[in-house]
Amino acid sequence: MEIEKTTTRHMEEPVPKDEGLARLETRYTDNYHGVHLKTVLVYIAVCLIYFVQLFNVVGSGAYARNIAAAIGGAGEAVWLSQAIVIVTVVLGPPASQAADYWGRKVFLVIASLFGFVGALILSRATSMNMAIGGQVISSVMYAGQPIITAVASEIFPRKFRPIAQGGLNLGGAAGAIVGILAGSALTNNHLYGWRNYWYIVAALLGVSTMIIGILYRPPPRPLQQTLTLREKLARLDWNAYILLAVGLTLFTIGLSWGENPYPWSNVHVLAPLIVGGCFIIALIVHQTIKKDGLIHHDLFKNDRNFAVALGCFFADGMIFWAANNYFAFEVSVLYEHSPMLVGLRFCVAFFAAVVASCSVIFITLFTKSVREPIVVSFVMFMIFYVLMATANLRSANAMWGYPIFLGIGLGWSLTYLVTAAQLSAPPHMIAVTSGILLAIRSFGGSIALAIYTAIFNSSISTKLGAGTAAAVLPLGLPPPELERFIGALASNNQTALIQIEGVTPQIIGAGVHALQIAYLASFRGVWIAAAVFAGVTVIASCFIVNPKKDLNNHVDAPLED
Template sequence: MYEAYLFTLIMPAAVLAYINADLGPDAKYPWITVCWNLGAAIIVTVGGRLADIFGRRYFLLTGAVSAAIGALVGATGQSINQMIVSGVLFGFGGGFQEMTFACAQELVPNRYRFATLGVMILANHVSSFGPLIGYAFITYTGIGWRACYWFCFAFESTTAIMLFVFYNPPTFETKHEDDHKTKWQLVKELDHVGLWLFTGACLLLLLGLNWGGVSYPWGSAHVVAPIVLAFVCAVALGFWEVYANLKYPILPPKLFKKWRDFTALLVVCFVAGMLYYSMNVLWPRQSQLLFVPANDTIIRGVYANMVSFGTIIAGWYCVTVMPWVGHERWQLVVLIVAQTALIGSMASIGINDKAQAIATVVIVSACNLPPSPLSFGMVSLGLDDQSDIGVAVGLISTFRLIGGAVATSIYVSIYTSRYTNSIGPTLQRYVQDTGFSGSFSQLLKATTLNTPAAYEKVAGINTETVKAAQMAVKVAYVGSFKVVYLVAIAFGVIAISSALSTRSVRKENKSNAQAVTLETERKAVDV
């Protein structure tokens, strides 16, 4: 399930440009993947809370089936709108599937929770090659990018079958064998107002951030209004959760009061998400502009895969080091300090620094992933009541996803505006001695596409001018990405401060106690 979930996140994002070229062009095409973040960020916490109350089995099955249908819709898609529907189904399913981190932890003795998380992260070896597999499908199959969706359909369908056959966590009756409450009683006790406020706050915030600078200007009402309303919903949600007398609050106040065991880890994962998800957007763009031959699809896939190569290294760390050395707080601090320092290295990358760029991206990614499973384990083992594990781990995932959405919007806005302001003067400087006799405005317009065909349409152009213009584009982008990475350092400092304020898991919490038992195990014990 974890692998299937990752493929629905990674593969469509890797081939997005090819989908738009085939079914578009349509300015809405980024929403094919934006919808994944929108849906998953909301569902993972809401679904986690509902699964805490009603049982997990059918929520996970719903996630797998929804994602399988989304893959089928995408594989047969004939328009960008249909592909966006596929993305919505992926996000809805992905939110339930993200609960896998809570589901796995509660099934093993507490002392093995970090080891279990490590094995799960190690399992991402296959999905880590998702971008490269996607580009290989495009290059070597007749159906091109659609093969990615059929691949996801096969994975999700297998997941659904395996969940149905093998996954039997405590049923509703088992979870409530002491209080004897019915489903209808629990439905009435749900935090309905909190659910709507939480959903509205997340949805409006993510919509505003994704519209800003892409669909509408940042200062427009379409962007400002959703963000302001999201803030209002968040404030109202906070007051409601604290002062309403709720049996099952969607955001349990008792969790947020535990700064060292919970809230500080939310901040850490928010910043980790800012780096992880934004790197999946920034690095492919940066590498294609600076280092990748224009017509080499496979090499483009290899470069796009560099972030995932780092996650493979992280998987080995999570299995061989993370569970056994303890001192989780200091592991967090060292990893976040390392990735913040390496982001400074990314800010110094120039046109001829290919080796430095590749090495830095891989190591940054390797340092960026482990804080998430560390946080999942620290949160779950710091709970006073294990019945809150779904919502607690779900909130960590939600903050990580929202962090990625916030960072992607901020960073793309920074490098786009910086590039727009610098390309004109840079181009003027580079072409002034090339003998160009045509219209500078036409040449500037041609840099938008930056292709030989675009430059050929400019009157009075020559070979030297084309080379100079292409170099000017690279130089302008180098300066733009530098500013982005310098801004990212500031967020890294915030994460370091938060990591220092956490605390390692107490040794007595790493016991042989087990939160829940599979129904099949219970029956075996009874027999």
């Protein structure tokens, strides 16, 4: 029996083909009749896929240097992370838009199979190019990430939506924790231990793909049954896909090459930046003119939450990738030599994220607040990066506590931003809404990675040589041996150090201290940039509207009749 509901929205319903598809005024009903076992099993399956995706993300950042140490290509190692963010941006929105026409399941299964194959290739890589190629193939699984987010929301009542998203983040945090601890154990004193890490990725993807293939059997969506293949293909925004793919790829290449290895004035940097920027501007113009394109104008009609969430998601991507790529790096260089303990320090953030995700249950049941947790999450990010920027060589113990602030931010930001944006959008656009959000987050991460890499490389290239020379040459190190000394010092190669002519324990000690000072200053530039991004987003997030009236009993896509 259906209970009448008060909310009225636009949603897409099937009508006879000769009449086309009209957007009709439809009244929501409280169609919630309890949570069934089938729904719970599907939710567990999508959480498992999310677990594997975060497992792979953490590995791409934390163990890129381990891969480079074994097979070379340290200068290109950043592309192991860049591949993920680029492929997510390029494939996420098209896949989420197409999922409304062909159904969710086929894209989830195919994306996960690509991830399985790519992980196997990466695990057997004999060169950095092969490793990056494997990661590119594996990254196709992130095309299913927005669909996972949509499925988790639409199979439960809207009042449980923050809890459903919190559970996804809980699975992601668990994947990050297991990834860090397992990876630390596998790479500790094992040059090729990272191969086993990606064997695990492949195994988990294989299991999760089988689970989703067997358990997830959703009823056909209205547009699946109503439209012909030609009509479905015509509804996809092909121009936007091309502009997005070309523009983002070129723009990211230009940013990544800035000071790594080319100067900003070099044609290798300027050409892709300019051409990529023109494609991105063309995409913005195209989406402004085309009202029913990839970024449908109806997404902005209900309230301002989708627009604000879009900006916050972009910043969230910029904020997260600073910690993902540089926290463990700084700890390993300055404070801790054991890979296991380095990983455990980073794990503190994800343990805090687990606690924060669990607290979503109580926040949702007792307050139904969305804006306040979002604001607090970005305040936590800002506190974390300010603390990191003020760290010194005596901050080893404090580095155990700083990640708690990062974890609280991670546990709340994605949960509530996704909830606010999805509730703001028409229900038939929940998948493409999730796709655009996660794409803009990855786009922010892609740009931020290039910015952080340029900041760090520019700083370390000037400070390390000058600082080390000033510290060791007065102590008697022969000038011709300076370059070898710095190289051995930076790679922590004790055997090479003691073979350098004129080296003494005093010189090595002075060199280590100079190296630490140079790295500390270089990391500080990254943390300051991330803190600024977080501070601006705190202000922007205050404009989120609390959608309490939409947290009702309606289920957008029930699995049970």
